[in-house]
Every structure is written in C-alpha cells, then in structure tokens.
Amino acid sequence: MLSERRLEVLRAIVQDYVGTEEPVGSKALTQRHQLGVSPATVRNDMAALEDEGFIAQPHTSAGRIPTDKGYRLFVDKLAGVKPLSSPERRAIQNFLDGAVDLDDVVGRTVRLLAQLTRQVAVVQYPSLTRSTVRHVELLALAPARLMLVLITDTGRVEQRLIDCPAPFGETSLADLRARLNSCVVGRRFADVPQLVQELPDSFEQEDRGTVSTVLSVLLETLVEETEERLVIGGTANLTRFGHDFPLTIRPVLEALEEHVVLLKLLGEAKDSGMTVRIGHENAHEGLTSTSVVAVGYGSGDEAVAKLGVVGPTRMDYPGTMGAVRAVARYVGQILAES
Amino acid sequence: MLSERRLEVLRAIVQDYVGTEEPVGSKALTQRHQLGVSPATVRNDMAALEDEGFIAQPHTSAGRIPTDKGYRLFVDKLAGVKPLSSPERRAIQNFLDGAVDLDDVVGRTVRLLAQLTRQVAVVQYPSLTRSTVRHVELLALAPARLMLVLITDTGRVEQRLIDCPAPFGETSLADLRARLNSCVVGRRFADVPQLVQELPDSFEQEDRGTVSTVLSVLLETLVEETEERLVIGGTANLTRFGHDFPLTIRPVLEALEEHVVLLKLLGEAKDSGMTVRIGHENAHEGLTSTSVVAVGYGSGDEAVAKLGVVGPTRMDYPGTMGAVRAVARYVGQILAES
DNA sequence: GCCTGGCACTCAACCGAGCCGAGTGCCAAT
DNA sequence: ATTGGCACTCGGCTCGGTTGAGTGCCAGGC
Numbered sequence: 054m055l056s057e058r059r060l061e062v063l064r065a066i067v068q069d070y071v072g073t074e075e076p077v078g079s080k081a082l083t084q085r086h087q088l089g090v091s092p093a094t095v096r097n098d099m100a101a102l103e104d105e106g107f108i109a110q111p112h113t114s115a116g117r118i119p120t121d122k123g124y125r126l127f128v129d130k131l132a133g134v135k136p137l138s139s140p141e142r143r144a145i146q147n148f149l150d151g152a153v154d155l156d157d158v159v160g161r162t163v164r165l166l167a168q169l170t171r172q173v174a175v176v177q178y179p180s181l182t183r184s185t186v187r188h189v190e191l192l193a194l195a196p197a198r199l200m201l202v203l204i205t206d207t208g209r210v211e212q213r214l215i216d217c218p219a220p221f222g223e224t225s226l227a228d229l230r231a232r233l234n235s236c237v238v239g240r241r242f243a244d245v246p247q248l249v250q251e252l253p254d255s256f257e258q259e260d261r262g263t264v265s266t267v268l269s270v271l272l273e274t275l276v277e278e279t280e281e282r283l284v285i286g287g288t289a290n291l292t293r294f295g296h297d298f299p300l301t302i303r304p305v306l307e308a309l310e311e312h313v314v315l316l317k318l319l320g321e322a323k324d325s326g327m328t329v330r331i332g333h334e335n336a337h338e339g340l341t342s343t344s345v346v347a348v349g350y351g352s353g354d355e356a357v358a359k360l361g362v363v364g365p366t367r368m369d370y371p372g373t374m375g376a377v378r379a380v381a382r383y384v385g386q387i388l389a390e391s
Numbered sequence: 392m393l394s395e396r397r398l399e400v401l402r403a404i405v406q407d408y409v410g411t412e413e414p415v416g417s418k419a420l421t422q423r424h425q426l427g428v429s430p431a432t433v434r435n436d437m438a439a440l441e442d443e444g445f446i447a448q449p450h451t452s453a454g455r456i457p458t459d460k461g462y463r464l465f466v467d468k469l470a471g472v473k474p475l476s477s478p479e480r481r482a483i484q485n486f487l488d489g490a491v492d493l494d495d496v497v498g499r500t501v502r503l504l505a506q507l508t509r510q511v512a513v514v515q516y517p518s519l520t521r522s523t524v525r526h527v528e529l530l531a532l533a534p535a536r537l538m539l540v541l542i543t544d545t546g547r548v549e550q551r552l553i554d555c556p557a558p559f560g561e562t563s564l565a566d567l568r569a570r571l572n573s574c575v576v577g578r579r580f581a582d583v584p585q586l587v588q589e590l591p592d593s594f595e596q597e598d599r600g601t602v603s604t605v606l607s608v609l610l611e612t613l614v615e616e617t618e619e620r621l622v623i624g625g626t627a628n629l630t631r632f633g634h635d636f637p638l639t640i641r642p643v644l645e646a647l648e649e650h651v652v653l654l655k656l657l658g659e660a661k662d663s664g665m666t667v668r669i670g671h672e673n674a675h676e677g678l679t680s681t682s683v684v685a686v687g688y689g690s691g692d693e694a695v696a697k698l699g700v701v702g703p704t705r706m707d708y709p710g711t712m713g714a715v716r717a718v719a720r721y722v723g724q725i726l727a728e729s
Numbered sequence: 730g731c732c733t734g735g736c737a738c739t740c741a742a743c744c745g746a747g748c749c750g751a752g753t754g755c756c757a758a759t
Numbered sequence: 760a761t762t763g764g765c766a767c768t769c770g771g772c773t774c775g776g777t778t779g780a781g782t783g784c785c786a787g788g789c
Contacts, residue, residue: 078781091733096782114739114781153611154551156620188530192542202540202548204530210540210550213492214729273491282494288626289644302640306627310502391552416752431762434753452752452768 055105061088062098063107064131067119071369074294076116121332121366124344128329128370135371137379141169145383152387155179155208159284162360162384167287169376172364173309175347177319178282179207179357179388182243182275189237191230191267196220201270205242207352208391211280215270218262225260229267246272281316285309287362294365304339309363319359322347327374332366342366346373350381352388360384393443399426400436401445402469405457409707412632414454459670459704462682466667466708473709475717479507483721490725493517493546497622500698500722505625507714510702511647513685515657516620517545517695517726520581520613527575529568529605534558539608543580545690546729549618553608556600563598567605584610619654623647625700632703642677647701657697660685665712670704680704684711688719690726698722 055063065086069077079092079099088095099117102108107123110116119127137145148165152158159176166174184205192200199215232252237245249271253264274280288309291302308314314337321336322328327348333341344366349356361377393401403424407415417430417437426433437455440446445461448454457465475483486503490496497514504512522543530538537553570590575583587609591602612618626647629640646652652675659674660666665686671679682704687694699715 076781080781092781093733093735094731097732100783110782112739112741115741116781154549187532188538190528190530190540192526192528194525200526200542202528204538204550208550208552210548211492212542212546212548214546286648289641289648292641292644303627303630306630310624310627414752418752429762430752431764432760435761438754448753450768450770452750452770454752 055101058088058090059098059102060126060131061086062095063102063119063123064127066099066102066108066117067123067127067131070118071367074367076111076118078116081116118367121334124331124366124370125334128331132371134327134378135375137375141376142379145169145379149383149387155210155391158208158384158387158391162380163284163286166360166362166376166380167290169380170362170364170373171287171293172290172362172368172373173285173287173305174360174362175283175285175309175315175319176360177316177358178284179205179209179351181205181209181211181280182277183241183351183355183357184209185239185241186237186245189230189233189271191226191233193221193223193226199226199267201267201274203242203271203274207357207388211274213270213274215267217266219259221260221263225256225263229256229260229264242275245275283312283315283319285315290364294367301342305343305363308337308339318345319347319361322349322359322361324349324356327378329370329374344368344370346370346377348377348381350385350388352385357388393439396426396428397436397440398464398469399424400433401440401457401461402465404437404440404446404455405461405465405469408456409705412705414449414456416454419454457705459672462669462704462708463672466669470709472665472716473713475713479714480717483507483717487721487725493548493729496546496722496725496729500718501622501624504698504700504714504718505628507718508700508702508711509625509631510628510700510706510711511623511625511643512698512700513621513623513647513653513657514698515654515696516622517543517547517689519543519547519549519618520615521579521689521693521695522547523577523579524575524583527568527571527609529564529571531559531561531564537564537605539605539612541580541609541612545695545726549612551608551612553605555604557597559598559601563594563601567594567598567602580613583613621650621653621657623653628702632705639680643681643701646675646677656683657685657699660687660697660699662687662694665716667708667712682706682708684708684715686715686719688723688726690723695726 065082066077069082069085079095082095083092099108103117106120107126108117109120111118145165149161152161159178163174163176184207187206188204190202194200197217197220199217201213201215203211236248236252240248249268252268253261256264288306291305294301318335318337327346330345332344335341335345342365343363345361345363347359347361349359351357360381362373364373403420404415407420407423417433420433421430437446441455444458445464446455447458449456483503487499490499497516501512501514522545525544526542528540532538535555535558537555539551539553541549574586574590578586587606590606591599594602626644629643632639656673656675665684668683670682673679673681673683680703681701683699683701685697685699687697689695698719700711702711
C-alpha cells in the first residue's frame with residue numbers, strides 16, 4: 054500500500070504536469086509544493102510509484118508523467134470536483150436562457166461547454182425512448198401520404214414521411230390521431246410499442262393496412278441507436294495540445310465524426326453521477342490518449358441523455374468535472390421549464 | 392498577354408503542385424509533361440509568370456508554387472469540371488437513398504461529400520424563406536401554451552414554443568389553425584409575413600392578443616440568419632495537409648465552428664452555377680489559405696440552399712468541383728421526391 | 730528504518746559547421 | 760525565340776560537441 058506522502062507526491066505530479074505539460078522532476082516538485090522532504094526522498098517515492106505503475110518516464114533522464122492508472126487514482130481518491138465560481142455560474146445561466154427551441158438549447162450548451170472547459174464538448178439530444186410523449190401529430194400531405202410528428206416533453210420533435218398502402222380518409226385520420234394520442238400522451242416513449250399494439254384491431258378492415266404502416270414507422274423511429282442524436286463542438290481546442298499534431302489529432306477527429314462510436318461511449322457512462330473514462334479505458338482506438346468526462350442530464354430526476362467533454366488524459370479533472378456537472382444541471386432546469 | 396505555352400506551363404505547375412505538395416522546378420516539369428521545350432525555356436516562362444503574379448517561390452533556390460491569382464486563372468481558364476466516374480455516381484445514389492428524413496438526408500450528404508472530396512464538407516439546410524409552406528400546425532400543450540410547427544416542402548420542420556397572453560379555446564385554436572393554413576399553404580415562406588398581416592382582425596377581441604403573439608413568433612422564425620442551419624463534416628481531413636499544423640489548422644477549425652461566418656460565406660456564392668473562392672478572396676481571416684467550392688441545390692430549378700467543401704487552396708479543383716456538382720444534383724432529386 | 734546530501738551517469742535538446750543538391754538567373758550561341 | 764552551360768543561392772540534412780535536468784545509488788545521520 055502507498056503511504057500518505059506518496060499519494061501526496063502523485064497528486065503533486067499530476068497537478069504540475071497538467072499545468073506545465075512537461076515531465077516533472079523531483080527537484081521541481083519539492084520547490085513548488087511544501088512536501089517537507091528533500092528531492093532525494095521524493096525520488097525514492099517516485100521510484101515506488103513507478104514500480105506500481107502510476108507514473109512513467111518518457112525517457113531515462115527525464116521527469117515523470119502520470120500513467121492512465123495514475124490519473125485514475127488521482128480522480129478516484131485524490132481530487133474532488135471543483136465548483137464553479139459564481140461569475141461562471143451566472144455566465145452559464147445567461148448564456149443558456151433565451152434559447153428558442155431545443156436545437157438552440159443543445160447548440161448553446163455545446164458551445165458553452167466547449168468554451169468553459171476549453172475542450173471538445175459532446176451533447177446528446179434527449180433520448181426519445183427515455184422521454185415522455187407530449188403529442189403525436191398526423192398530417193395528410195396527400196391522399197396516401199402522411200407525415201408523422203412526435204413531440205416529447207423535452208421539446209424534441211421528430212418527423213417521418215409515410216407512404217400509405219391505400220388512401221386514408223380525413224375522418225379516419227382524425228380518428229387515428231385522437232386514439233393514438235389518448236393512448237400514448239403522458240406515457241414514456243419506451244412504453245409506446247406495447248401501448249399501441251392492439252390499436253389496428255379497432256379500425257375498419259380497409260384502414261388497418263394504413264394504421265399498421267403508421268405504427269410500424271412510429272416504432273422504427275423509436276429504435277435505439279437510430280433515435281439518438283448528438284452534437285459536438287470546440288474541436289478547435291484540440292489544437293492546443295501536443296505539438297506532434299497530425300498523429301495525435303487525426304484519430305480523435307475521426308472518432309468524433311463517428312457518432313455511433315461516441316454514442317456508445319456515452320452510453321457506457323453511468324446513468325447517474327459523473328463518469329470519467331481515462332485513456333485506454335476507452336474502447337475506441339482513436340481515443341486511447343484522451344479522457345471522457347460524461348454525466349447524464351434530464352428535466353426531472355431521471356437522465357434523458359448525456360453530455361460531456363473529450364480531452365487529453367492530461368486535463369484538469371476537477372475543473373472539467375465541475376463545469377460538466379454545472380452545465381448538466383442548468384440544462385436540466387431549462388428543459389424542465391419548457 | 393500570356394502565350395499559349397505559358398498557360399500550359401502554369402497548368403502543369405498547378406497540377407504537379409497539387410499532386411506532390413512540393414514546389415515544382417523547371418527540370419521536373421519538362422520531365423513530367425511533354426512541353427516540347429527545354430528546362431531553360433520553361434525557366435524563362437516561369438520568370439514571366441512570376442512577374443505577372445501567377446506563381447511565386449517560397450525561397451530563392453526553390454521551385455515555384457501557384458499563387459491565389461494563379462489558381463484563379465487555372466480555375467477560370469485552364470481547367471474544366473471533371474465528371475465523376477459511373478461507379479462514383481452509383482455510390483452517391485446508393486448512399487443517399489434510404490434516408491428517412493431531412494436530417495438524415497443532410498447528414499448523409501455531408502458525410503458523402505467529405506468522403507468523396509477528402510475535404511471538409513459543408514451543407515446548409517434548405518432555407519425556410521426560400522421554401523414553400525407545406526403545413527403549419529398549432530398544438531395546445533396547456534391552456535395558455537402552444538407549439539407552432541412549420542413544415543416545408545423540402546421536409547424541414549421547425550418548431551417553437553409559444554406562451555400566450557391569455558388562455559386560448561380549442562375552437563379558436565382550430566379556427567386559427569385552419570385560417571392560417573388556408574392562407575399560407577403552398578405559398579413561399581418569404582411571402583408569409585405579408586399574407587398573414589391582416590389575420591388578427593378577423594378574430595374576436597379576446598383572442599387577438601394570442602393570435603398576434605403566434606404570428607410574431609412565426610415571423611421571428613423566418614428571420615434570415617436565424618433560420619439558416621448547417622452541418623459540417625470531414626474535419627479529420629484537415630490533418631492531411633501541411634505538416635506545420637497547429638498554425639494552419641487552428642483558425643480553420645475555429646472558422647468552421649462559427650456557423651455565422653460560414654453562412655455568410657455560402658451566401659456570397661452565386662445562386663446558380665458553381666462558385667469557387669480562392670484563398671484571400673475569402674473575407675474571413677481564418678480562411679485565407681483555404682478555398683471554398685460552393686453550389687446551390689434545390690428540389691426544383693431554384694436553389695433552396697447551398698453546399699460545398701472547404702479545403703486548402705492547393706486542391707484538386709476539377710475533381711472537387713465535379714463531386715460538389717454531382718452531389719448537389721442528387722440531393723436536389725432526393726428532396727424533390729420527398 | 731527512514732531520510733538526506735553527494736556523486737557519477739544518462740540522454741534529449743540545442744547549437745554550429747559543413748556538405749549536398751535542387752533550382753535559379755544570366756549569357757552567349759544557334 | 761530557344762537552348763546548353765555555368766556560377767550562385769540557400770534550405771535541409773548530418774555530424775559532433777556541449778549543456779543541463781534528472782536519475783539511481785550509496786554511505787552517513789537522525
């Protein structure tokens with residue numbers, strides 16, 4: 054087991070390295086932190102920490118840098134979540150208020166988060182299946198062509214075009230619209246498949262085909278993976294790190310463009326509380342030198358989606374976690390109001 | 392005026408430089424192209440081209456590279472638009488078919504364009520004001536709270552929440568919905584402000600406040616600059632160029648994140664036909680070493696929005712232009728069908 | 730047993746010199 | 760107008776030497 058002081062040394066190394074981006078040596082450490090011991094002692098501690106795999110040296114005769122395992126220990130045991138300053142809180146509120154619709158909320162959130170953390174921000178749209186049905190609308194665009202519009206309590210709107218097998222009368226349409234709504238409004242989208250199961254049976258024979266078509270489109274829209282959307286921002290912040298660029302930045306940008314990958318990544322995060330995935334803990338290859346800080350957000354107590362940031366493993370974890378948490382809370386509030 | 396051969400030399404320089412990314416010298420030129428003259432002659436031509444400002448040398452004793460002016464001449468006079476191969480055409484069609492809604496169409500388009508050109512793709516959503524009204528829906532979420540949903544002929548859907556000054560009865564709502572639709576469906580959104588001007592007058596005194604509120608929200612939604620949306624993709628392709636990265640890539644990424652800038656850029660492009668803006672022709676500072684190839688697309692003969700790519704001035708113009716044009720055509724077709 | 734000062738060693742990063750070669754400009758000859 | 764010849768330039772590369780931060784180890788002290 055590691056002694057108290059060795060943990061302190063690790064904390065100091067992480068903090069210094071995050072600040073300077075340069076490997077930190079024993080002498081510099083004793084100067085910048087009051088550890089109360091000499092460089093030689095620190096060297097011994099460092100050797101021990103290296104044996105345990107918490108730190109490493111890029112080359113012999115260089116300082117130490119934390120390993121993924123070192124950051125993990127730091128995040129779990131040595132660091133808390135740094136609360137935001139009150140000007141920052143006010144800035145968040147000002148920035149987020151005045152959004153006109155959900156797209157706007159999400160857009161502002163991603164910009165805000167990117168600016169606050171100076172890293173790449175990722176915001177997932179509220180999941181359909183985790184939201185509640187506010188309204189289902191059916192519009193006749195042509196005799197045999199409908200548009201289905203789903204509206205959630207979080208303000209998300211999805212629409213689909215439907216080609217009907219047969220023309221569908223205006224009265225049938227009104228009928229279907231009314232029955233559909235009375236059966237699903239206020240319920241969770243996840244339950245919709247079950248709720249509408251027997252709906253076609255109550256219609257005239259000639260309309261059943263169309264009703265089934267409508268329902269099958271509705272169900273398709275709710276399929277996981279398809280129904281998730283996300284927005285990213287702040288990619289310019291990637292250029293702030295490691296000057297060995299093309300190599301570092303390339304795979305990250307590529308990974309960020311694959312929304313499926315990101316969604317999976319966010320999906321792996323715990324539903325409640327904050328999740329930090331460090332370096333190789335991320336399954337995707339392009340992201341093995343980055344960390345992901347993610348948290349769920351929602352209009353109520355339950356998370357309807359996740360948001361977070363992607364940055365180098367060498368990031369300011371307490372500050373980033375604080376910003377992510379604060380933004381998630383405010384977004385939740387905004388959504389609850391709408 | 393430049394002789395025929397000198398133009399030929401310029402074309403050769405552009406082609407070689409685009410291919411190799413290295414300054415091209417007189418000797419290499421004569422080897423790779425059958426110009427029928429000796430390197431010395433080419434050197435004279437190069438000196439002339441340099442005097443005219445079409446090419447430049449990075450340092451003394453280096454080869455020449457085209458200037459923005461050189462590319463301009465190349466694009467205007469020396470190069471055509473390279474049509475896509477038929478496998479490429481088929482790939483486009485396959486990729487674009489099977490999109491389920493407008494978001495999907497736009498998303499696929501941006502990925503397609505990025506992949507095809509290996510550059511950064513930018514796709515603008517069909518402009519509201521240039522589209523036609525397919526339907527306007529008003530939903531009561533609460534007694535004094537409505538949701539306005541606009542649907543265009545291109546499949547774009549916009550929604551807004553409305554807080555009413557007073558409760559609004561179901562019959563009044565149905566009334567407003569009906570009158571609103573009968574007055575705007577099939578008309579261009581740009582004309583809507585005028586069309587709805589006198590609508591409040593025909594309502595009972597007590598409902599006029601709400602009707603005006605609804606209309607003002609409707610009009611706000613149609614304000615230019617606000618109503619434009621766009622999607623970008625393929626940013627990872629930026630890493631393929633110039634190994635002097637952080638400096639080159641940073642401002643470009645930043646510019647790409649400022650959608651307002653991009654919208655303005657696209658807005659400057661001609662409505663019909665293809666527009667190529669080279670290097671310093673782009674007003675925005677971050678984009679002075681990039682070129683933008685943009686073209687309008689639409690479901691009919693009129694452009695409802697633009698799409699294009701952003702890449703280094705040193706790009707394959709004929710190929711890029713071919714891809715951009717082809718994609719725009721197919722997207723137009725897809726939109727017309729929906 | 731833990732801490733400390735001292736010491737020899739390592740090695741990346743930083744010059745500066747020198748070479749190399751692609752490429753140029755100029756000129757005289759065709 | 761075109762060409763071959765020639766002297767010149769200069770960025771990029773390699774090589775050797777120096778520097779200094781940092782390490783590991785050890786012997787002595789608390």
